[in-house]
Amino acid sequence: MLALLRQVNRDLGVTIVLITHELDVIRSVTDRVAVLDRGRVVESGSAYDVFARPKSEAAAQFVRTALRDRPSPETLARLRARHSGRLITVRIRDHEGFSTRLARTFLDHGVAADIVFGGISELQERPFGSLTFELTGADSSVDAAVAALRADGAELTEEET
Structure with missing residues (x-):
C-alpha cells in the first residue's frame, strides 16, 4: 500500500x-x-x-x-554500573566527514571511545540518530575532546545519573 x-x-x-x-x-x-x-x-x-x-x-x-536511540534513566543507571568512564551521547548528523571528525577528535586527544548504546536509522536516504560513548582517558584529555566536539558543532549530552 x-x-x-x-x-x-x-x-x-x-x-x-x-x-x-x-x-x-x-x-x-x-x-x-x-x-x-x-x-x-x-x-x-x-x-x-x-x-x-x-x-x-x-x-x-x-x-x-x-x-530508541538514547538510554532511558534505567538503562543509563545500568550503563553507569558497568562503565566507569564519562558517558556522552552524540547526535549523529548527515554532514560530510562528521563521523571521521568524531573519531579523529577522540584519537587526537588520546581518548578511548567505546559505543555503549545507540541507534542510527535512515530517513530520506540520510542517517540520523544518536550514539552513547564511554570516554576513558585522563580527565583533561576527555574534557578537551568534549570541548573540541562542541567547537565542531557536535550536539552532545553528558549523561548524568
Whole structure:
C-alpha cells in the first residue's frame, strides 16, 4: 500500500496527506511532515530536518519513542554500573566527514571511545540518530575532546545519573 501511495505521488504528482504514528511509514512515504500536538501544528518541514533535529518537544518525544536511540534513566543507571568512564551521547548528523571528525577528535586527544548504546536509522536516504560513548582517558584529555566536539558543532549530552 505504501509503495502504491509513493508511486501515485511520484507518477501523478498528487499530494497525499497521511496521518501516522509509525516512523517506518514516514520513512517510506514522506518528503515533508507536520507534527501535531493537541491538534496544533508545532513543527513542520522536510521529514529529515524535523526528525533529525527536532525543535518541538512533541517531535523529540516521537523520535525518542520510535528510534530508541538514547538510554532511558534505567538503562543509563545500568550503563553507569558497568562503565566507569564519562558517558556522552552524540547526535549523529548527515554532514560530510562528521563521523571521521568524531573519531579523529577522540584519537587526537588520546581518548578511548567505546559505543555503549545507540541507534542510527535512515530517513530520506540520510542517517540520523544518536550514539552513547564511554570516554576513558585522563580527565583533561576527555574534557578537551568534549570541548573540541562542541567547537565542531557536535550536539552532545553528558549523561548524568
